[in-house]
Amino acid sequence: MDKLRYPIGRFSRPPVLSDAERQQAISALEEAPRRVRAAILGLSDEQLDTPYRPGGWTVRQLVHHIPDSHLNAYTRMKLALTEDEPVIRGYDEKHWAELPEARSAPVEVSLDLLDALHARWVLAARALGPADWRRSLKHHELGPLTVDALIALYAWHGRHHTAQINALRQREGWL
Numbered sequence: 001m002d003k004l005r006y007p008i009g010r011f012s013r014p015p016v017l018s019d020a021e022r023q024q025a026i027s028a029l030e031e032a033p034r035r036v037r038a039a040i041l042g043l044s045d046e047q048l049d050t051p052y053r054p055g056g057w058t059v060r061q062l063v064h065h066i067p068d069s070h071l072n073a074y075t076r077m078k079l080a081l082t083e084d085e086p087v088i089r090g091y092d093e094k095h096w097a098e099l100p101e102a103r104s105a106p107v108e109v110s111l112d113l114l115d116a117l118h119a120r121w122v123l124a125a126r127a128l129g130p131a132d133w134r135r136s137l138k139h140h141e142l143g144p145l146t147v148d149a150l151i152a153l154y155a156w157h158g159r160h161h162t163a164q165i166n167a168l169r170q171r172e173g174w175l
Contacts, residue, residue, distance in 0.1 A: 004053035032158030090140035
């Protein structure tokens with residue numbers, strides 16, 4: 001079951017990113033919208049409403065969850081860049097995924113949001129200087145988190161959910 005839930009493994013927080021690792025993380029953020037679109041290309045509504053694993057969210061819920069989560073992360077990064085160690089507020093992602101629009105809205109709405117959000121996020125990340133990457137926030141679950149670690153986490157997050165969808169497609173023969 002853990003392999004179904006974490007097809008690329010759990011996130012491992014790096015203490016500090018090298019310039020090359022940081023650029024890879026930014027590239028992963030840039031590619032995330034395209035990869036999510038590719039992962040769901042051609043899926044029917046019935047397939048979109050299939051859980052990616054037993055007891056898991058549906059593909060549709062995953063697609064809506066990604067921009068929900070990434071919008072929060074983008075905001076958190078901006079707070080870390082403009083305030084001294086802000087304490088960020090959490091949100092209940094499980095309840096968000098159960099809201100009616102997350103269970104039934106057309107996925108295109110969230111795909112368009114993800115495109116625009118990641119375009120802004122990548123522009124912001126590429127404009128940061130060395131000191132900006134060390135700025136931090138206090139995460140409600142993870143504790144102190146630098147902008148470096150936040151970017152690494154959400155580069156992983158996009159790959160993580162895309163891999164869940166791709167693994168379902170492979171298991172179901174929806175290639």
